[in-house]
Amino acid sequence: MNSEKSTGLIAIPVYNEAKNLQSVLDKLIAVFPRENLLFIDDGSSDTSRSILEQAAVPFVSHPVNLGYVDALRTAITAARQQSVDFVAFIDSDGQHRIEDLQRIIAEFQRTKADMILGSRYRNREHEKTTMRSAGTRVFSWLTSQLAGVEVSDVTCGLKLISSRFFSPTLNLLAEDMHAECIIGLSRAGARIVEIPITVEPRQTGISMYHPIKAILYPTRTLLCVFINMLFKPQLDKPE
Amino acid sequence: MILQSRILFALILAIPLIWLIASIRRQRISTGQAVFWFGLMLGAEILIWSPALVDFVGSFWGDLVPVSWITFLGLTALIFYLLYMTIVLNRLRHQLTELVRSVAFLEKEIRLSRDKSTSPAENTP
Numbered sequence: 103m104n105s106e107k108s109t110g111l112i113a114i115p116v117y118n119e120a121k122n123l124q125s126v127l128d129k130l131i132a133v134f135p136r137e138n139l140l141f142i143d144d145g146s147s148d149t150s151r152s153i154l155e156q157a158a159v160p161f162v163s164h165p166v167n168l169g170y171v172d173a174l175r176t177a178i179t180a181a182r183q184q185s186v187d188f189v190a191f192i193d194s195d196g197q198h199r200i201e202d203l204q205r206i207i208a209e210f211q212r213t214k215a216d217m218i219l220g221s222r223y224r225n226r227e228h229e230k231t232t233m234r235s236a237g238t239r240v241f242s243w244l245t246s247q248l249a250g251v252e253v254s255d256v257t258c259g260l261k262l263i264s265s266r267f268f269s270p271t272l273n274l275l276a277e278d279m280h281a282e283c284i285i286g287l288s289r290a291g292a293r294i295v296e297i298p299i300t301v302e303p304r305q306t307g308i309s310m311y312h313p314i315k316a317i318l319y320p321t322r323t324l325l326c327v328f329i330n331m332l333f334k335p336q337l338d339k340p341e
Numbered sequence: 342m343i344l345q346s347r348i349l350f351a352l353i354l355a356i357p358l359i360w361l362i363a364s365i366r367r368q369r370i371s372t373g374q375a376v377f378w379f380g381l382m383l384g385a386e387i388l389i390w391s392p393a394l395v396d397f398v399g400s401f402w403g404d405l406v407p408v409s410w411i412t413f414l415g416l417t418a419l420i421f422y423l424l425y426m427t428i429v430l431n432r433l434r435h436q437l438t439e440l441v442r443s444v445a446f447l448e449k450e451i452r453l454s455r456d457k458s459t460s461p462a463e464n465t466p
Contacts, residue, residue, distance in 0.1 A: 162445040168438055176442050183446075275365060277372050322372040325379065329365045 108187040108211055110262075112203070113177030114141045114194050115170060116161075120148040122196040127157050129200045130192075136160065140180055141194070144173040174279050175272055182268045190262040198260045202299035206262050209297055216267050216292035217284070219253065220260035220299035241320060245281040248327060249288035253296055256281045260299055267292050275326045277319065282326040289331070350389045353417060357424055358382055370431045378424060 112134060116123060130139055140160050143151050145167035154161040162176060174191060181189035188210055192198050198220070206218050223239060242256040257280050263271055267287050271279070274286040288294055361378050364370045370378075388395055 160449070162449045164441050164445050166441055168441060172438055172442075176445065179442065180446070275368065275372070318373070318376075321376055325365070325372050325376055329362060332362065333366055 109185075110138060110188040110190060110207065110210075111177070111181045111184060111186045112139050112190045112192060113174070113181070114139065114192055115144060115173035115177070116141050116146060116150050116154070116194040117144040117167065117170070117173070118146045118148045118150060119194040120146070120150045120153060123150055123153050123194055124157075126192075126194050126196050127153065127159065131157070131159065133200050133204065140177060142173040142176050144168055144170070171276050171279050178263070178268050178272055181265070182272075186265065188262050188264050189268070191259060193259040197301050197303070199300055199302065202260060202297075205297060205299075206260065209295060210262050210264070213293075213295060214264070215295040216264045217287050217294045218262040219255070219284070219294065219296045220258045221253075221255035221296045222258060222299060222301045223254045224296055224298040237320075241281060241323075245284055248331075249285045249294070251284070251288050251294045253284055253294070255296070256284065258299070258301075263287075264292075275329050277322045277326050281323050282330060285327050286330045347389050350413075351386065354382055354385055354389070357421060361424065364428050364431075368431075368435055369428045371434070374427050374431065378427070381420070 112130070114126070114130070119126075127141075136159050140162065141154050143154060143161055143163040145164045151161075151163055154163075162180065164173070164176070168176075177191065178189055188207075190203060190207060190210075192200075192203050202220055206220060209215065209218050223235065223242075238255060238257050242253050245256045246253045257278070267290065270287060270290045270292075271283060274282060276282045276286075284294060357378075361370070361375060361382070365372070365375045
């Protein structure tokens with residue numbers, strides 16, 4: 103994006119994040135040109151859409167809530183329509199730092215990796231382990247074994263996908279586009295890189311993860327992984 | 342249940358299982374519902390291959406007679422129909438998702454062209 107060679111789209115899925123959205127929006131437009139941003143309002147019932155309208159940033163608005171994974175699919179569809187070189191995802195809850203997003207984009211400009219993941223746990227093995235981080239680490243280990251690439255934070259929302267893998271990502275059966283996406287793209291031949299990031303504590307609102315989801319999520323994700331492994335991933339034909 | 346019956350039941354179960362896997366791949370069924378159906382089929386498979394478990398459940402509920410052929414066929418037909426309805430519902434959900442996405446992109450285009458027509462100077466790239 104800062105280079106003449108690569109163009110990109112920064113996608114921000116939004117669902118009822120009115121309290122956090124303004125600060126995230128201000129930080130993003132202070133650093134990136136507006137035309138490189140795309141907010142995906144996933145049928146918010148609060149004032150998220152009005153905030154986006156007032157800020158005059160590019161956004162698409164789902165008339166009804168489709169869920170996180172379909173918001174990401176909308177972003178990838180838009181990125182494909184715009185023929186950009188990559189799409190980068192950042193959450194709208196204000197937990198991701200813009201500097202980390204810039205580092206992920208810089209890593210893409212430097213290495214042209216097919217998928218770049220942010221990791222809260224890389225180089226922080228000594229830090230205190232909570233129940234949730236323990237679950238994420240176990241699942242990350244399992245993902246690493248299946249993907250054949252070392253991943254330490256499988257559920258991080260801060261990530262980048264290169265245009266070469268837009269179609270395989272859209273075709274993947276996905277629950278949350280985390281583990282299943284990493285394993286699926288790795289099997290399709292994607293070069294995956296992980297870089298350490300820092301995650302801020304959530305200011306307001308509630309996380310989309312809760313105890314019931316902590317049980318259902320791995321089951322559903324593993325089912326997606328299993329089904330995806332039965333079929334060969336399809337890459338875009340080079341133009 | 343003799344081995345012949347168990348193999349027959351397992352083969353009957355294999356049909357919806359293959360149908361289920363194909364439907365998941367074609368995104369005609371959501372993973373949440375697929376987990377339910379997989380669980381149901383796994384449970385049925387366990388019962389087929391564990392007559393002791395069937396006897397235990399029967400005696401636990403007061404020596405109920407294990408399933409008869411008619412009951413079994415009736416339940417199988419119902420399960421097939423429910424699975425079919427689940428797939429139909431999910432196909433509709435998938436179509437709705439595509440429709441919502443198309444509406445969202447069209448709405449964005451209309452909004453941009455409306456903004457351009459009202460204040461062209463501000464929106465020049």
